[in-house]
Amino acid sequence: MEGGRPGDTVRKDGTKFSFRQFFKLITTTKPKYHLLIIGILLLIASSSVQIYVPKLASSLVNSFSEGIDYSLLLKVVLLFVASAIISAIGGTVLGIFGENVIQNLRKNLWLKLTTLKVKYFDTIKSGEISSRLVNDTSQVKQLLANTFPQTISSIILVLGSVYMMIRMDWRMCLAMLVTVPIVLIIMLPIFGFGTKVGHMRQDALAEFNGIASETLSEIRLVKTSNAEKQAQMRANREVDKLFKVGKKEAVFDATMQPLMMMAMMSMIFGLLAYGMHRIAIGAMAIGTLMSFLMYLFNLIGAMPSVATLFTEMAKAAGSTKRVQELLDEEPEDLQSGEIIDLTGKKLKVTNIDFAYENDEPILTGVSFEAKPNQIIAFAGPSGGGKSTIFSLLERFYDPSRGVIQFGDTKIQDINLTDYRSQIGFVSQDSAIMAGTIRDNLTYGLDKEFSDDELWNVLELAYARKFVEEMPDGLMTEVGERGVKISGGQRQRIAIARAFLRNPKILMLDEATASLDSESEMMVQGALANLMKGRTTLVIAHRLATIVDSDKIYFLEKGMITGSGTHAELVESHETYAKYVSEQFRVDTPLVMA
Numbered sequence: 001m002e003g004g005r006p007g008d009t010v011r012k013d014g015t016k017f018s019f020r021q022f023f024k025l026i027t028t029t030k031p032k033y034h035l036l037i038i039g040i041l042l043l044i045a046s047s048s049v050q051i052y053v054p055k056l057a058s059s060l061v062n063s064f065s066e067g068i069d070y071s072l073l074l075k076v077v078l079l080f081v082a083s084a085i086i087s088a089i090g091g092t093v094l095g096i097f098g099e100n101v102i103q104n105l106r107k108n109l110w111l112k113l114t115t116l117k118v119k120y121f122d123t124i125k126s127g128e129i130s131s132r133l134v135n136d137t138s139q140v141k142q143l144l145a146n147t148f149p150q151t152i153s154s155i156i157l158v159l160g161s162v163y164m165m166i167r168m169d170w171r172m173c174l175a176m177l178v179t180v181p182i183v184l185i186i187m188l189p190i191f192g193f194g195t196k197v198g199h200m201r202q203d204a205l206a207e208f209n210g211i212a213s214e215t216l217s218e219i220r221l222v223k224t225s226n227a228e229k230q231a232q233m234r235a236n237r238e239v240d241k242l243f244k245v246g247k248k249e250a251v252f253d254a255t256m257q258p259l260m261m262m263a264m265m266s267m268i269f270g271l272l273a274y275g276m277h278r279i280a281i282g283a284m285a286i287g288t289l290m291s292f293l294m295y296l297f298n299l300i301g302a303m304p305s306v307a308t309l310f311t312e313m314a315k316a317a318g319s320t321k322r323v324q325e326l327l328d329e330e331p332e333d334l335q336s337g338e339i340i341d342l343t344g345k346k347l348k349v350t351n352i353d354f355a356y357e358n359d360e361p362i363l364t365g366v367s368f369e370a371k372p373n374q375i376i377a378f379a380g381p382s383g384g385g386k387s388t389i390f391s392l393l394e395r396f397y398d399p400s401r402g403v404i405q406f407g408d409t410k411i412q413d414i415n416l417t418d419y420r421s422q423i424g425f426v427s428q429d430s431a432i433m434a435g436t437i438r439d440n441l442t443y444g445l446d447k448e449f450s451d452d453e454l455w456n457v458l459e460l461a462y463a464r465k466f467v468e469e470m471p472d473g474l475m476t477e478v479g480e481r482g483v484k485i486s487g488g489q490r491q492r493i494a495i496a497r498a499f500l501r502n503p504k505i506l507m508l509d510e511a512t513a514s515l516d517s518e519s520e521m522m523v524q525g526a527l528a529n530l531m532k533g534r535t536t537l538v539i540a541h542r543l544a545t546i547v548d549s550d551k552i553y554f555l556e557k558g559m560i561t562g563s564g565t566h567a568e569l570v571e572s573h574e575t576y577a578k579y580v581s582e583q584f585r586v587d588t589p590l591v592m593a
Contacts, residue, residue, distance in 0.1 A: 099145075352402030379543060379554050546566070
């Protein structure tokens with residue numbers, strides 16, 4: 001069903017507006033209803049004054065033959081001013097109400113987003129999520145704080161004006177009530193085209209926004225892949241779509257105003273001519289005609305507001321649905337579960353299966369264990385499922401079968417917040433947030449840390465020297481994703497952050513894979529410090545970094561095909577032995593990272 005006609009509350013994608021769903025969404029924000037009531041009452045008062053003023057103006061004009069009634073003139077002027085002031089105050093109150101709703105709604109959405117499971121973000125683009133936070137919530141505010149109250153005010157204005165016109169001259173009122181709808185019916189196709197173009201532009205902008213956000217967030221990949229032309233062509237296609245929509249919008253904008261002006265002037269001229277005829281035959285006073293024209297302008301101003309309601313409802317239908325769907329997503333349970341100290345607990349993984357998609361298994365029958373303070377390594381070809389094991393251990397996902405436990409307690413029974421606070425994770429591309437070095441070191445930690453404590457962990461991570469050389473030390477800004485510092489420096493800050501967390505379980509995912517030799521030596525030294533006295537799980541393609549592990553598990557196609565010490569695997573596992581022969585020369589000493 002195609003959306004766009006006034007009176008149609010269905011988007012072109014078939015989404016119907018639901019008052020129940022809309023007000024359910026608003027209720028979740030705990031709005032300040034007293035502001036809504038005060039704002040609506042003020043608008044009603046303003047509308048009532050606008051209805052009464054033409055009646056007074058009629059008496060004022062009819063008395064001109066006897067001289068100007070200054071008291072009545074002053075009354076009319078004061079009522080006009082009062083109506084404008086009351087309307088402005090009412091609009092301000094409703095604006096504050098709407099901003100309060102949008103504030104709470106965005107807070108609710110952000111709270112939900114930060115507590116959603118990782119799998120949600122695997123399927124939704126970041127640009128779409130941004131659109132939920134900004135565009136969809138703004139659309140909800142527009143309907144709630146502007147369109148609904150203005151429509152109520154306009155309906156009162158229309159009904160009041162019609163009632164007053166009937167009382168003054170029913171024949172002239174009938175002529176007006178016939179003429180106005182005819183003009184609106186003539187304009188309906190134009191309104192429909194404009195709304196349709198608006199939907200097209202909204203959808204095209206959302207698509208372009210998603211592509212732009214995705215490309216700019218990965219601009220280094222674009223550069224290193226020489227993909228500038230590909231990125232330009234992809235964006236150009238969306239810009240061309242916007243241009244086509246823009247041409248239609250230009251036609252609409254250029255046509256709408258003169259057509260509206262022509263229709264309105266024809267209507268006013270026709271009614272004025274009929275009114276003059278009635279004055280000529282003595283059936284109506286000139287003051288009454290003046291009042292009718294004022295009521296006509298009331299109707300002309302009010303009717304588009306009523307028609308806009310349906311357009312805004314159609315727009316808000318999709319926004320409400322998308323926001324509510326996001327709020328209905330199941331979040332992670334960060335509160336329930338046992339508080340358990342993982343120190344001295346054996347990690348045991350028994351026969352786990354996992355798949356991101358049901359028909360594409362990633363892990364099959366994986367079992368391993370890590371005793372307290374052991375170093376357990378995972379090796380094997382890319383795509384074997386090593387990083388997926390870490391994701392399961394961090395509880396980003398749940399295994400489809402099997403058990404992961406510390407001691408006798410399943411990890412699903414442990415309080416998630418407390419559980420993650422005991423895990424330290426360092427990857428080959430450690431995440432760095434925009435902000436200062438201090439911000440990054442203390443990210444996610446509630447405790448206040450002194451500068452001495454931060455310098456201490458930086459020293460343990462071989463990072464103190466380069467931080468001291470920076471112009472602002474701990475308060476140095478690292479830029480978005482840490483672009484102002486090198487890869488090795490980012491890794492050492494991530495290791496310092498892990499020291500500060502003092503984790504019971506340490507997980508290292510290719511922590512030195514992308515570093516130059518000098519940086520790698522420093523990071524390896526920092527990791528050696530960090531691994532002391534902790535249960536450590538290591539993923540590595542470079543076998544030189546794991547040869548001293550207590551046990552190595554070799555994964556291929558989601559299954560463990562061998563396990564043992566480095567020496568045992570060289571003897572018993574053909575593929576592992578092949579990896580060793582390819583990576584090491586006979587005279588290369590094998591050292592632990």
